[in-house]
Amino acid sequence: MSPKARENLTGYLFISPWLIGFLVFTLWPFLRSFYLSFCNYNIVQPPKFIGLANYQMMLFNDELFYKSLWVTLRYALVAVPLTLFVGVALALLLNLNVKGIAVFRTIFYLPSIVPTVAMTSIFMWILNPQVGMVNRILALAGVTGPAWLSDPVWTPWTLIFMAVWAAGGSMVIYLAGLKDIPQYLYEAATLDGAGAFRKMRMITLPMLSPVIFFNLVMSVIGTFQYFTQAFVISNGSGGPEDSTLFYALYMFKRCWKYMDMGYGSAMAWVLFIIVMISTGLIFRTQKRWVHYGR
């Protein structure tokens, strides 16, 4: 064996645990689900090839498919920009050089490390319409708070509120990005007479744009896979009145409750295509607003 081949082999051996894991637990299920999306498959009996029937049924004859897609899109359209804005704003605030800043950073980061199920359960109490903390505070101001989790008009907003509460995770990444901006840029801008707002618009945001871009892409992907909070709040039903029937939740019901893994696989592939297109579109816009400092 040549030294080059030996070196390659050693390299592959070192990465083999990950490589085997990837091949067995990611690539194979990924490819297999593509085949299953053209099958009638109930998990137990062998899959039966039925061509495009799953896709045809989904696209032309399944009202809940479109409903769940709309629930997910509606959430994404509000939650993604809002959490992004809140994350950047928090990072800017927590980048200030004030006393006790480490404590503030910890406090704002804490929500993002609370397990999702625990966080959702706590919110269910906080948002209880009659004894919950939020409505009690609103009542002090003379406002009758809504039934946050049982009124279909309010449930999407409640989930968005929860997402914003946990924006600390992205905030830490923005903060790291802010720390990476060279100080001399601000000094030069100060010498040129730039004010705080101008510095933020002309230096901070452009220099932070690669981090914003990264978080945007990850948020969009994460939002399309949104599941746990909706499952906990609705006890898996997607209610009230389908207002929490997110795409991933409906897909889960199809796969496991109705034992229709073929249809679920087709849904997964449609989701994959939607995520790919969304990510592709975001990538196409990056030339206009993402600055890599080159």
Add this chain to the structure above:
Amino acid sequence: MKVSQVILGILALAVGYGLSTAKMPSTEDYKGREKIKFWHRWGGEWEKVVFKIAKEFNESQTQYEVVPMFVTGSGSETKFILSATGGDPCDVMSIWNGGLAPLAAADLLTPLETLMTPEELEYFQTKTYPSVRQSGQFRGKTYGITIGADLFGYYVNADHLREAGIDPDTPPKTFADLVAMGKKLEKKDANGNLHRMGLNAASLQTHGYAFGAGFWDDKTKQLRLNTPDMIAALTAMAEQRKGVGFQNAQRFWASQNTGSSTGAWPFIDGAVSITYDGQWRVEEIRKYKPDMDYRVWPIPPPEGGNPLPGSIGGNFMIIPAAAKNKKGAFEWLKFWSGLTNPNRAAKFENWGGWIPLSPDVAHSPTYEAYVKQNPRFQTFIDILDGPNVHAYPPVAYLGFLIDELQRAEDAALRGSKTPKEALDQLQKNVQKELAKRKEMGFDDSL
């Protein structure tokens, strides 16, 4: 002593306490016996009941040892499917009967007739409650036998009724009378917010049987989703809710603890005067509020409707097709369900406050003594003995059907659709799903 040592000490004590209170039967006492892996969905207080029954079984045995394992409810069927498909399932599992038909349709379950002796089969087919027996059947075979079924009735707070000048020992004759009674019991605060709900009417599934033939015809094997009697049932329920105020009722319920397995229950708290709930609540009231004065009434039918309507739900034992110890599993099933010793099984049913498999259990000395001590339970026995108690439809798409039925009921009780619109939509959705399944090659034969 350092703070860290104190914390470690507290943690060690907590872990030790946790271990000492977990009373899972010890396998050390039954060395050399064949193990029966039993999965169930009872946590907390209920799990202690399971352990007690398992202990009695193990002490009665020389050959087998049952090992109970709690599998959390919401993911239990998924876990079962994965384990059964992977070829390493439990030997026996207790599931909700609504999940049974889809599993049987997928060939995941053992037909229990294959494990019965001719005498046992004869007994099972002739001496058990038909509706309870049918609740475990699919395409003419038995895949599940109940170890504790459920029925529902209206729980009535007698003190609230007396306050409103109503005699709690004179049940309403019709559903309309019940609604009128509920209205009198309602309390609102100065802002018009519901402070106490008079009547909580729920479950179109069972109310449908009071108003007519219900949503499933056992004889013709046909769904009857938007028939006039189903529309009448949902209309009566929706009108009652409208009288309370759709928004008001919604807010009220959202603020209540509506968990099914806890002593904290809006009825026991006095937040609801009359509510529709399961028979196990009798046992909960006995445990958590023994001095509560209450009654249990069956759904009062409308004029010309069907008295004592019921829909069998609850816990059914299944044996996976790939189970390794089917004989042991069936011994355990017989022991608990009362196929072998009805009077002994009556004790288990009473521990959980459950509905039994057979009249032999329901009318055994032990069970009758329990009903005598807890007279409110009698209503459920009356429903069970009556002619108007039904099993779930034995259809492979039952999960979808129940979800859709609940969606329709929810939409009507929120006022977002009229009952007719909701049920027409339900009919349309189910027909569409059936057409889809047919095109995909699913076998929905009955």
